[in-house]
Amino acid sequence: MAADLNADRLVRALQGAYNQGKRRKDLLQLVATRMRQTGSPYTGVYLYMVQGNDLILEAFDGRPTEHTKIPVGKGLCGRAVAERRDINAADVSAEADYLACSIETRSELVVLIRRGDDILGQIDVDSDVVNGFDEREQAAVKEVADALAALL
Numbered sequence: 001m002a003a004d005l006n007a008d009r010l011v012r013a014l015q016g017a018y019n020q021g022k023r024r025k026d027l028l029q030l031v032a033t034r035m036r037q038t039g040s041p042y043t044g045v046y047l048y049m050v051q052g053n054d055l056i057l058e059a060f061d062g063r064p065t066e067h068t069k070i071p072v073g074k075g076l077c078g079r080a081v082a083e084r085r086d087i088n089a090a091d092v093s094a095e096a097d098y099l100a101c102s103i104e105t106r107s108e109l110v111v112l113i114r115r116g117d118d119i120l121g122q123i124d125v126d127s128d129v130v131n132g133f134d135e136r137e138q139a140a141v142k143e144v145a146d147a148l149a150a151l152l
């Protein structure tokens, strides 16, 4: 079965926007908006970008979050950067360092936006269902993250 997210279509939209002169803020917002339009399991999509020792929320679609600035190392988002790896938390209630954005959230996927050895930021996706993101879904989000990295 294919992933729910049509990554190829979103990558084409990103490249089209770039060709029309759109840059960072618009490209990040495009990813957040289009990815969330997928519907469940994509409840909220948050684009956090590395600035110094913090992750700054630069674009999102879905429920607003109070976590607009997360120190590297804090929460699932900060841990992903500190450990330089993607995190797929099937059940956020099992994660001791989880920072809640909404009490409805049950699972969360954090995929790093990498360019070579540099970590530019991350795509953080919340879902209202437990185990929202399987391997195909994770691979689809990574395809988008890799395309984004080349355009930022």
Ligand code: SME
Pocket (backbone or CB within 6 Å): 046, 065, 067, 070, 074, 075, 076, 077, 078, 097, 098, 099, 100, 101, 102, 108, 124, 126
């Ligand atoms: N849950 C994240 C914080 C970001 S909000 O969910 C949008 C974390 O644990 O780092």
